[in-house]
Amino acid sequence: MNLSTWQLKLSSAGLCGALALLASSAWAQTPAPALSPLDARMKQVLADPKASAAAVVAAKKVTFLCEVCHGVDGNSSKPDVPNLGGQNPSYLLTQMDKFSRGLRHYQFMEGLMKLLSEDDRINATVFYATKTVKPATTATSAAGKELFAMRCSMCHGEHARGNENTPRLAGQQQQYLKMSVTRYRDRTGERIYEPMSTMTAQLKNSDIDALTAYLSSLE
Ligand code: HEC
Ligand code: HEC
Structure with missing residues (x-):
């Protein structure tokens, strides 16, 4: 291997490293600003076992609307509908917010999310985040x-x-x-x-x- 091949290898490794660093420091860790107060409230509920248990009970008022697609415990039986069980709570809350603000497009979900109050969203998030996901397929790669x-x-x-x-x-x-x-x-x-x-x-x-x-x- 001559010097220039090494330089090429090094510089592409450098680029990948820089990209990874950028990804982990800037992209991956920037919370959605508009969501922060709601996110903070949701985290308080999650951190308090009593409040969490109450949220899971209260969530039933909302999650009966979700069951037909996302499954009773957040394990979807439809291949094109995501599991919500075990999903990271801040991510769930962010996506509900994105649908209702037109930052993510799926007509049915955009309409439905606009109907949910902040408390409904927190309760549904706590409900799904505390469920366990069952692997969807067994064939790996x-x-x-x-x-x-x-x-x-x-x-x-x-x-x-x-x-x-x-x-x-x-x-x-x-x-x-x-x-x-x-x-x-x-x-x-x-x-x-x-x-x-x-x-x-x-x-x-x-x-x-x-x-x-x-x-x-x-x-
Ligand atoms: C820079 C960090 C970063 C990298 C690298 C990255 N992702 Fe993501 N990914 C995210 C974030 C953040 C979201 C949520 C974005 C949003 O709100 O739409 C996401 C969303 C997704 C989703 C949607 C999940 C869902 O439940 O709807 C899939 C699927 C996904 N990524 C797969 C991948 C795959 C496969 C790769 C590698 C080829 C990858 N990602 C690389 C940060 C990353
Ligand atoms: C008619 C079927 C249907 C119903 C009912 C439904 N959803 Fe969805 N939901 C979907 C589909 C399909 C998607 C994926 C949309 C896309 O990205 O194309 C989705 C996506 C989501 C996502 C994003 C998940 C991810 O991994 O990114 C969340 C969060 C969500 N739904 C919450 C809910 C909640 C909470 C309810 C009940 C109040 C509900 N949904 C009711 C079909 C449904």
Whole structure:
């Protein structure tokens, strides 16, 4: 290997490192500002076992509307409807907010979320965040695992369980994952989040198949 190949290797490693750093420090950890007061209230409820238990009971007033699609315990039985069980609470709250403010597009959910009060959203979030997700498929993919470690784990976490501002992908419905990644990549307008569009721009359809098979098999 000559010097210039080394330099090339080094500089591309440097670029990846810089991108990862940028991703983890700036993109991945910036909370949505408009949501912060509601998010703070939700966290207070989650931190208090009594308040959490009350929220789970109160959530029934709302979650009966969600069951038909998202399942009784947040495990969806429809491949194109996401599981909400075990999803990270701040992410759930953010997405409800995005639907109701027209920052994420799916007509039915946009209409429904506008009907929920702040308390309804907190209660539903606490309800789903405290449920457990069952892995959606069992067929995994070694290629998907490798791609995930290289391109996605820096934000979604080593085991794809996400973190405060990043969704859990482990155990999610495969068809839903495929549809979502494709929408970010192709910038179709339903999902708007620039870092996800950037990070998926180079994925081939076969990469997306492999990634999502791996992810939906995880616990
Ligand atoms: C008629 C079926 C249907 C009902 C009823 C429904 N949803 Fe949804 N929901 C969907 C679909 C489909 C999506 C995915 C939309 C998309 O991105 O294309 C979704 C997405 C979501 C998301 C985003 C999840 C993620 O991983 O990004 C949240 C949060 C959510 N719904 C909450 C609720 C709540 C709370 C209720 C009840 C008050 C509810 N939904 C009722 C079909 C439904
Ligand atoms: C820079 C950090 C970052 C990287 C890298 C990243 N993601 Fe994401 N991802 C996010 C965030 C934050 C969201 C939520 C964005 C939103 O509100 O739409 C998200 C959303 C998603 C969703 C939607 C989940 C749901 O429940 O609707 C999928 C699927 C996803 N990412 C898959 C991937 C895959 C696969 C990769 C690697 C190719 C990847 N992400 C790389 C930060 C990242």
